[in-house]
Amino acid sequence: MVLVEKMGFPDVKGRNKISCCEWWTKRSKRVATLEFDRIRKSMSVIVREPTGHNQLLVKGSVESLLERSSHVQLADGSVVPLDEPCWQLMLSRHLEMSSKGLRCLGMAYKDELGEFSDYYSESHPAHKKLLDPSCYSTIESDLVFVGVVGLRDPPRGGVDKAIDDCRGAGIEVMVITGDNKSTAEAICRQIKLFSGNEDLTGRSFTGKEFMALSSTQQIEALSKHGGKVFSRAEPRHKQEIVRMLKEMGEVVAMTGDGVNDAPALKLADIGVAMGITGTEVAKEASDMVLADDNFGSIVSAVAEGRSIYNNMKAFIRYMISSNVGEVISIFLTAALGIPECLIPVQLLWVNLVTDGPPATALGFNPADVDIMQKPPRKIDDALINSWVLLRYLVIGSYVGIATVGIFVLWYTKGSFMGINLVGDGHTLVTLPQLRNWGECSTWSNFTVAPYAVGGGQMITFSNPCDYFTIGKVKAMTLSLSVLVAIEMFNSLNALSEDNSLVTMPPWRNPWLLVAMSVSLGLHCLILYVPFLADVFGVVPLNLNEWFLVILVSAPVILIDEVLKFVGRNRRLSGKKEKTA
Known part of the structure; x- marks a missing residue:
């Protein structure tokens, strides 16, 4: 039995190996080849020895060669019949080698080749048999088994x-x-x-x-x-x-x-x-x-594919939940009967410009930390299932309620959670009055005081009813700012479908932070550049008002964290049931 390490022979010079091959090539000339096939699991060559006689040299599956061998050559060069005890010994040694992970290759030869003993070229009468693979098993019979070569092919690291x-x-x-x-x-x-x-x-x-x-x-x-x-x-x-x-x-x-x-x-x-x-x-x-x-x-590649799929879902999740929020805000405005809290040009600005950078940056999200601990999705799994749709609706509902809510707060409340809302001097109205603002001309003793906006500008009213049209510019600015801020926070939620921001912090995707900065910068641009403020119907906000915007917008993160927690528990429960 011979063990050959496939990694090389450290104790043999490369030059000596080449010389050895050249020596065998000069000594024995190959005159024919019986190609390998999976039926007999072997291949062989007919070589012309220096004595002028042909010899068949065979290599292949150990079991296959043993079945076609009648003799075995011992270590001293003697040839003895292959009896049952010898057969079992050979198989046991083969099993011993293969159980160590060696790829075993049997070796055998045959001296008595009959009609092929003097084969020399294609013109030989027996050449036709070499063209018929069905004859190869007959030629490779009555062999003398020599031994087994064990080749070690170590598994690749990792x-x-x-x-x-x-x-x-x-x-x-x-x-x-x-x-x-x-x-x-x-x-x-x-x-x-x-x-x-x-x-x-x-x-x-x-x-x-x-x-x-x-x-x-x-x-x-x-x-x-x-x-x-x-x-x-x-x-x-x-x-x-x-x-x-x-x-x-x-x-x-x-x-x-x-x-x-x-x-x-x-x-x-x-x-x-x-x-x-x-x-x-x-x-x-x-x-x-x-x-x-x-x-x-x-x-x-599997991990990368899962990451790409998750990023696609993150983009869809962000865009749909944000757009659902905008639709709900418009619906609530109509359902409550209050003045429009957003005008068309503002909605277009949010959809086309403010939402664009964060949505694009979500495509650069890194893979979730547990990307390779999640079970594979089924081939027929829906991109948006019932749970995901519920999450879209919950987040979208909060976006809509917060956008409309701050509009209503500005008109009806003097303070909110300790924040003074009437520092600009605007007049408060009741919720029923706000809902029936179209009937303000019939209200008796209804007067509206002027109020201040950024830059020392005052808004005055010749007609009290103008308070719900021209006068809504500050409330409308707050609603627009809440919508922009809440969608920036919502983009952080989209970093991962299930993982908390504690596990998947925002700085894992620095491009998203840059995109959020760009979007907020664009929003500030239309607030504080007078020409753009006139175009978009907004006014500057002070620090107190910005604090109110952040306070109303930030809970969207807490809401989604709760939904993620529920989603993780649902996934773990499903995994346990499947394992059980």
Whole structure:
């Protein structure tokens, strides 16, 4: 038995290895090749020895070569018949090597080649048989078994971490390989797909064993949670496993590099080919090609895909909840019968300019800290489900109520939570009067005092009823400012669908902070530039009024934090029920 480390031979000079290969090439001339196929699981060459006689040299599956061998060559060079005890000894040594994760390759030869003993070229009478693969098993019979080469192909660093990430993300990892069963199981233990002492009954099958099961047993085996390995798998086995998983409603990603993987890669929802070692056929059949042939890159792509999807939902969540708030504010104004708290040009400014930068910046949100601890969404999951819609409506309702509420407060209340609202000297009215402002001409003894706005300007009224049209400019400015401020706070809520701002602080997305600053700057521009203030029908606000705006706007964060808390509990409850 020979152990060959695939990583190289540190005690052998590269020059000596090349010389060795040249020596064998000069000594034995290859005159024919019997290509590999999956039926006999071997390949061989006919070489012309220096003695002038031909010899058949064979390599392939250990079990397959042992079945076609009649003798075995011992360490001293003697050849003895391959009896049952010797057979069992060879299999036990093979099992010992493969259970250490070695890929075992059997070696054998044959001296008595019959009609091929003097084969030399295509003109030889026996050449036609070399063109027929069905004859290869007959030629490769009555062999002398030499030994086994064990090749160690160490798992790439980080594979165990990637598999652990998949497990946390609810992604089931299955290994389908052509390797020997014990080799495949040992490698799967090395990469932590299975624990060291885990019983693999019902989790490890050869391709033939799995195909021999009934359809019910196959579905039951594939439905089990945890890793699974399929060894000695043929192309049809891979294709059948992928087909069954898709019929079970799973989203299947299949990796491969060879021509024999192409059918399964094509059938899978996402075919992933190796960019370095993969064949062109595999790459053409795939949807994605890995540039570094690293399984960890697939896991990173899953995390990135989830992040992109979440950012898309964040954009939709922000825009819909904000627009719902604007619609509700207009509806409340009409339902209460009060003067319009926002005019069309102000709504257009908010929608087209003020909301734009934060909405764009949400596309740069980093991935949630628990992005790979959430279960995968189902292929038929709605983008907006009932819970998400309820959240839109709750947040939108508060936006609308706050926008209209501050308008009503300015007209009807002298103070709010200790903040003086009549510092500008405006006249207070009752809520019934505000709701019936269109009838103000019939009110007796109704007078309105002038009030001050920014810059020392005073608003006076020749007709008291003008107090609800021309005179509403300060109340309208407060409503517009609340709408802008509340939507800036709402953009912070959109950083994550479920995670609190404590877990996902605003500075995780500095672009959003910049965008909020730009939006608030644009709003201040129309407030404090006289020409723009006249265009948009607003007036400057003092610090006391800005404090009132922030006080009314900030609760939107607390409301969404409560909704996020409820959403996290719903998700955890659903996960526990599914596990149970």
